Amino acid sequence: MSANLGLVRSIYADWGRGDFTSAPWADPEIEFVFADGPEPGSWTGIEDMSERYTGWLRGFRGFRAEPEKYLVLDDERILVLVRNTGRGRASGVEFEQRSVANFFQIRDGKVVRLVLYWDRDHALADLGLA
Secondary structure: OHHHHHHHHHHHHHHHHHOOOOOOOOEEEEEEOOOOOOOEEEEEEEHHHHHHHHHOOOOEEEEEEEEEEEEEEEOOEEEEEEEEEEOOOOOOOEEEEEEEEEEEEOOOOOEEEEEEEOOHHHHHHHOOOO
């Protein structure tokens, strides 16, 4: 297993337990992107990433991001097909979303770019894998 794949697996180990609070894996100038979905946008830096992702997660209780498949694209890029589960904080409605994909670009042991896709097909098309 490559070091970069090990890094991404360790991130999901935390996320799988619902721990989204620390980011020692992130480059200080990480580019964090919601590629699609209801609130697409791009932010730079750990503080902006943390603020944006924490804000989004506030809408849920028991949110979990569980990897279904890791696709190592090259030495720096990994795409993870993800299953998200949780419960709406306000509605209490349980959900399961299997269409998600997360893209990690890694340099020198740090994630320099993290792109969250609500639509796997969009991710595959963006990366030339469709």
